[in-house]
Amino acid sequence: MSETINSLEDLGTATDTAVNDAPVYTQKLDSYGRAYATGKRKDAVARVWIKPGSGKITVNGKEFTAYFARPVLQMILQQPIVTAERVDQYDVIATVAGGGLSGQAGAIRHGLSQALTHYEPELRPALKKGGFLTRDSRVVERKKYGKAKARRSFQFSKR
Template sequence: MAELSSLAELGTAVAAEQPAAPVHVQKLDKSGRAYATGKRKDAIARVWVKPGSGKIIINDKEFGAYFARPVLQMILKQPIVAANRDGQYDIVATVAGGGLSGQAGAVRHGISKALTYYEPTLRGVLKKGGFLTRDSRVVERKKYGKAKARRSFQFSKR
């Protein structure tokens, strides 16, 4: 580093050394779709997003038929509503593992990531909503000498 004569020069010198913010670019496959993998608990979802009329297909079923509970349907649509893109993209997803709640969370995570790959400008909105963060909470394993992961057997004094 060169000799500095004032603190103002120090500030500009430090700013010049810092790398620029990462530039996010559109990532599409040969068919013009954005692909992403979403995860939650033990569920893994593979999600493809392409421009369309707003159809959501999960494991070859309409999303309303696959996720019958309104809460799960709401979880699924959260990133689309937050990005204000309702009815603009067709979404196809295959999801496996875990239960319905974990699967809905996995698809939501996958949709969020795929939307940012298709439209990088949406990243700020989705990140602020917390949709790009993978919820890493999983079931703790059972330990030997315990009834469950942490629950002990009932103690008997006699």
């Protein structure tokens, strides 16, 4: 930057591009008017589509309350919609594979959060603050040789 600023009046005319470099997010929809995103958690991978609707959530062709019987998993899955205050505004269709039920619920939550930001980019700050856009990278530790499990040693025998 070769400009020199001598007074406060010159400050208004100075062009500083570093201040206005905030990223602009745009809506990303497919040809059917749906937003798509992929979510991951442990070994589970979820593909999530959202479209305007009555708030119906379908997981692998079933109602989500039938697929996730535990209320905790249902709550985890609905967290992004509740945080964004968009309950009963979007229909969610998810296909999930791999891992267990807890990992699958986390994967759908991650994918749903990303799909919401694709549909409504202005929701990104609220979802980011809630930590829903960050992929939980914790995975199961591998088993080591000479150990019963990842860290547990075999039982010691004195005799």
